[in-house]
Amino acid sequence: MDFLRPTTWAEALAAKADRPEAVPIQGGTDVMVELNFDLHRPAALLDLNRVAELAEWTCEEDGRLRVGAGVPYVRLIAELGNRLPGLAQAARTVGSPQIRNRGTVGGNLGAASPAGDSHPPLLAGDAVIEVESAARGVRMIPAAEFYLGVKRSALEPDELIRAFRMSPATGPQYFSKVGTRNAMVIAVCSFAIALHPVERRVGTGIGSAAPTPRRALAAEEFLAAELDWDARLDPAVLARFGELAAAAASPIDDVRGTADYRRHAIGVMARRTLTWAWNEFRSGHFERRAG
Numbered sequence: 001m002d003f004l005r006p007t008t009w010a011e012a013l014a015a016k017a018d019r020p021e022a023v024p025i026q027g028g029t030d031v032m033v034e035l036n037f038d039l040h041r042p043a044a045l046l047d048l049n050r051v052a053e054l055a056e057w058t059c060e061e062d063g064r065l066r067v068g069a070g071v072p073y074v075r076l077i078a079e080l081g082n083r084l085p086g087l088a089q090a091a092r093t094v095g096s097p098q099i100r101n102r103g104t105v106g107g108n109l110g111a112a113s114p115a116g117d118s119h120p121p122l123l124a125g126d127a128v129i130e131v132e133s134a135a136r137g138v139r140m141i142p143a144a145e146f147y148l149g150v151k152r153s154a155l156e157p158d159e160l161i162r163a164f165r166m167s168p169a170t171g172p173q174y175f176s177k178v179g180t181r182n183a184m185v186i187a188v189c190s191f192a193i194a195l196h197p198v199e200r201r202v203g204t205g206i207g208s209a210a211p212t213p214r215r216a217l218a219a220e221e222f223l224a225a226e227l228d229w230d231a232r233l234d235p236a237v238l239a240r241f242g243e244l245a246a247a248a249a250s251p252i253d254d255v256r257g258t259a260d261y262r263r264h265a266i267g268v269m270a271r272r273t274l275t276w277a278w279n280e281f282r283s284g285h286f287e288r289r290a291g
């Protein structure tokens with residue numbers, strides 16, 4: 001097996017163009033499991049750890065954050081927890097401290113597992129994935145168009161993930177995950193919510209309850225039409241939101257849970273996260289925290 005070690009982004013793109021079959025490795029928390037279990041023997045590994053650009057995040061001129069694919073969860077939590085609270089909550093549930101030290105959102109996107117914890121908050125927060133190839137340059141892919149199937153994404157063989165872009169939260173964001181225990185667990189299912197008060201809109205993301213992470217679009221449209229932003233949360237609106245979120249899932253039975261349980265749990269988490277977010281919004285706590 002060849003081990004390719006570019007030191008710049010340009011070198012990394014050139015290496016991927018030259019060897020599209022080379023498997024990128026960042027934190028290695030997915031790649032090394034596959035190698036150790038002999039599930040996969042790639043002809044080449046493309047180690048991205050020396051590419052300094054990938055480990056940086058910046059605030060862009062349009063106000064959005066551009067977070068390099070190689071920024072590990074532990075830094076996302078410490079450095080961006082206030083600005084990306086939903087994603088940081090999800091990051092806190094990933095694996096163990098060791099996994100969060102090494103694992104990255106870039107790797108989560110690269111693996112494109114329906115159970116990956118970063119996907120629901122990326123969807124709820126309207127993230128855009130920045131990918132690049134030597135031949136065709138940069139492509140900006142909205143998160144909702146990135147996931148194509150079970151462990152399949154819109155990434156082409158000669159492309160690498162450079163970063164994701166996301167606006168800092170303008171309202172409360174929450175993530176909820178059901179697992180068979182509290183830590184070191186793959187989601188049975190998960191749900192993320194992001195309030196966008198300026199646009200009077202609510203974003204959602206469903207995890208591990210469909211072939212891909214997905215938004216609960218009908219539930220979002222329902223809230224856009226029915227939510228009174230100046231009043232207490234109407235129990236009937238809350239209940240209908242839960243029903244529509246559950247209906248957006250198309251789960252399967254597997255070792256972690258049944259389809260019925262997952263659908264039910266999505267409805268419960270949708271109601272819970274909306275209640276948490278709404279209470280935070282109405283109390284003015286979010287504005288005080290955001291400064």
Ligand SMILES: Cc1cc2nc3c(=O)[nH]c(=O)nc-3n(C[C@H](O)[C@H](O)[C@H](O)COP(=O)(O)OP(=O)(O)OC[C@H]3O[C@@H](n4cnc5c(N)ncnc54)[C@H](O)[C@@H]3O)c2cc1C
Pocket residue numbers: 023024025026027028029030031032033048069093094095096099102103104105106107108109110111115116117118159160161162184185186187
């Ligand atoms: C014990 C354990 C517990 C875990 N718990 C969780 C959990 O709770 N929640 C969860 O979501 N995940 C979990 N995972 C899975 C894994 O930690 C995450 O998916 C993590 O985000 C992967 O990041 P990484 O940087 O380690 O990726 P890597 O293993 O380096 O790569 C993962 C995939 O992405 C590709 N890739 C990496 N970087 C790029 C790039 N820049 N461009 C293109 N492709 C790229 C790789 O080729 C590979 O296909 C766990 C793993 C282990 C071993």
